[in-house]
Amino acid sequence: MDLLLDQVRVDLCRNNIVKDISLSVKKGEFVGLLGPNGSGKSTLLRTAYRVIKPTSGTILLGGENLQELKLSESAKALGVVSQFNHLNFDLTVFEIVMLGRTPHKTALSTDQPEDYAIAWEALRQVGMEDYADRSFTSLSGGEKQRIILARTLAQQPQILVLDEPTNHLDIKYQLQLLSIVKSLGIGVLAALHDLNLACMYCDTVYVLKGGKLAASGPPDQILTPELVRDVYEIDCSIYKNPATGYLSIVYCPGHPVGAAI
Numbered sequence: 001m002d003l004l005l006d007q008v009r010v011d012l013c014r015n016n017i018v019k020d021i022s023l024s025v026k027k028g029e030f031v032g033l034l035g036p037n038g039s040g041k042s043t044l045l046r047t048a049y050r051v052i053k054p055t056s057g058t059i060l061l062g063g064e065n066l067q068e069l070k071l072s073e074s075a076k077a078l079g080v081v082s083q084f085n086h087l088n089f090d091l092t093v094f095e096i097v098m099l100g101r102t103p104h105k106t107a108l109s110t111d112q113p114e115d116y117a118i119a120w121e122a123l124r125q126v127g128m129e130d131y132a133d134r135s136f137t138s139l140s141g142g143e144k145q146r147i148i149l150a151r152t153l154a155q156q157p158q159i160l161v162l163d164e165p166t167n168h169l170d171i172k173y174q175l176q177l178l179s180i181v182k183s184l185g186i187g188v189l190a191a192l193h194d195l196n197l198a199c200m201y202c203d204t205v206y207v208l209k210g211g212k213l214a215a216s217g218p219p220d221q222i223l224t225p226e227l228v229r230d231v232y233e234i235d236c237s238i239y240k241n242p243a244t245g246y247l248s249i250v251y252c253p254g255h256p257v258g259a260a261i
Ligand SMILES: Nc1ncnc2c1ncn2[C@@H]1O[C@H](COP(=O)(O)OP(=O)(O)OP(=O)(O)O)[C@@H](O)[C@H]1O
Pocket: 012, 013, 015, 017, 035, 036, 037, 038, 039, 040, 041, 042, 043, 044
């Protein structure tokens, strides 16, 4: 299944936050959404997963207009891991992961053995089987993030939208989360702050600046010191790391470009 955004504009409180962005996420493609704080990444993602209605433009999910799809259909197809996971229900970890099966059920259907098996497999994928009986609210920020990913894996979505999914995770689990997501073989749209992780995992990146598209393409073709300086106002050097084969970005200490000394 593909996700296509065509000339999407989003106004919030009369401010134009997202300015006519077009992008595509194809089956199996890992697409990164980059840009500094306040550049419109979360707003664009929230529009893509149907929390915000676009002011103009079109979003197609599997070729169908997202706004015209039944909510139950888009809920089944689109998985979301967002930045904020303030769930205050007193549920166990396993119960949270089982919530991922909800979009696949009708009002009267009960949990089937297959649902339990899928939820256990999702917990196993994030390495959290031993936490199944723990209260979700007792977990650390990083553990919560991994359980939210497991819930989303249990949903078996066809497109995954991630808003800063590596927040709270130490480097091992940042790499684990992105590797799991990449291995799913579905379309992924992820807002990322870490440009080095973007270079390692993204097939394509879209870079936002002030709600507009500043650049798009494969990271090794478009991430240049000039682009980083223009978008993030910071100097850096970029080289191909012989150990990984990916670009590595090293930020220069000192003053951001244009800052008063
Ligand atoms: N409901 C709203 N009303 C008015 N402005 C808003 C609203 N929601 C977000 N904004 C503004 O829109 C801009 C883009 O915010 P958004 O959260 O999309 O940026 P972002 O790129 O995800 O930032 P960050 O990297 O800090 O998470 C910001 O200036 C924000 O203050």
